[in-house]
Amino acid sequence: MIADLSRFDPNGVSVANNNVFGLPFTEENASLIIIPVPWEVTVSFKSGTARSPEHILEASLQVDLFDSQFQNAWKKGVFMQAVDKKILLKNDILRKENELYLNFINSGEKIETNKFMRKTLKEVNEGCMQLNLWVYEKCLEQIKKGKKVGLLGGDHSTAYGLIKALSETYSNFGILQVDAHCDLRKSYEGLDHSHGSIMFNVLNDFPQVSKLIQLGIRDYCESEWNYICQSDFRIVTYFEKEIKERQFEGQTWSHISDEMISQLPEHVYISYDIDGLDPKLCPHTGTPVPGGFEMEQLSFVFRKILSSGRKIIGFDLCETGVSKDGWDENVGARVLFKLCNLMLCDK
Numbered sequence: 001m002i003a004d005l006s007r008f009d010p011n012g013v014s015v016a017n018n019n020v021f022g023l024p025f026t027e028e029n030a031s032l033i034i035i036p037v038p039w040e041v042t043v044s045f046k047s048g049t050a051r052s053p054e055h056i057l058e059a060s061l062q063v064d065l066f067d068s069q070f071q072n073a074w075k076k077g078v079f080m081q082a083v084d085k086k087i088l089l090k091n092d093i094l095r096k097e098n099e100l101y102l103n104f105i106n107s108g109e110k111i112e113t114n115k116f117m118r119k120t121l122k123e124v125n126e127g128c129m130q131l132n133l134w135v136y137e138k139c140l141e142q143i144k145k146g147k148k149v150g151l152l153g154g155d156h157s158t159a160y161g162l163i164k165a166l167s168e169t170y171s172n173f174g175i176l177q178v179d180a181h182c183d184l185r186k187s188y189e190g191l192d193h194s195h196g197s198i199m200f201n202v203l204n205d206f207p208q209v210s211k212l213i214q215l216g217i218r219d220y221c222e223s224e225w226n227y228i229c230q231s232d233f234r235i236v237t238y239f240e241k242e243i244k245e246r247q248f249e250g251q252t253w254s255h256i257s258d259e260m261i262s263q264l265p266e267h268v269y270i271s272y273d274i275d276g277l278d279p280k281l282c283p284h285t286g287t288p289v290p291g292g293f294e295m296e297q298l299s300f301v302f303r304k305i306l307s308s309g310r311k312i313i314g315f316d317l318c319e320t321g322v323s324k325d326g327w328d329e330n331v332g333a334r335v336l337f338k339l340c341n342l343m344l345c346d347k
């Protein structure tokens with residue numbers, strides 16, 4: 001079904017009762033579906049990302065549709081599903097439980113000695129597994145209809161279900177992960193599906209992911225470092241320190257980007273943790289780290305992926321915080337629009 005755009009003025013002010021970016025599409029006639037996942041159960045530091053999809057939706061009405069590079073991309077249609085209130089409620093309950101559990105282990109107590117805390121941890125882990133299944137089924141349903149899917153977190157763990165659904169569609173694909181953190185911990189604080197373990201779990205469970213390129217990492221632990229070194233180049237990490245050093249020595253970003261992209265297979269998934277950006281752009285993200293990218297630096301890489309002939313098969317945008325002045329969600333909405341355009345201009 002093709003949408004009738006004859007009454008829609010892309011230069012006008014957004015109509016609030018329209019959907020994301022003020023666009024007039026429906027789930028049926030849009031070719032890209034954004035699935036919001038209001039979940040941050042395992043987040044250990046600052047909270048708020050579970051509520052960012054609603055805020056990004058609101059902020060998206062202010063994003064100008066004109067993009068000189070992808071002028072007609074949005075006309076293929078973007079639709080964002082409504083935030084599932086039951087999932088949000090479950091998030092709130094389990095996040096409280098997880099807080100209790102984390103306070104318990106952080107005070108030096110041993111979980112083996114406390115039956116109640118063992119039960120709490122089990123409930124959190126099971127809740128996260130159910131969430132993964134829920135996301136997977138929602139994403140697969142859209143993929144089977146021939147739709148492109150983008151996921152809007154929530155914390156970074158929410159991407160698991162979409163990557164699982166894509167791994168049933170593509171036998172070989174790469175992930176380009178933008179992040180301040182590696183997210184390669186094997187179970188973090190006893191939590192099997194922590195945001196800090198998302199890429200470990202993905203690599204462990206989906207052999208279809210033949211390459212993981214990590215970009216902008218600047219906060220990681222020794223076990224993650226060892227894991228990368230032992231991955232036989234299945235994981236290639238571009239630490240921020242190395243990127244900056246190469247630039248200080250005169251190498252161009254274009255050169256570094258081409259080198260990075262040349263290692264990716266034909267099909268590429270983008271996992272965009274907003275904390276990969278400079279924290280001035282995402283001050284309320286869960287775990288901000290000094291340093292990071294400008295938005296345009298990353299858009300440059302993404303455009304190069306397309307011009308190299310590779311295809312972008314899906315994306316997630318995670319860890320956007322919620323702020324009083326709307327700044328984080330304003331940036332989030334603009335990143336989201338870029339990601340949508342990349343998916344839609346692709347044939």
Ligand SMILES: [Mn+2]
Pocket residue numbers: 156179180181183195273
């Ligand atoms: Mn992350």
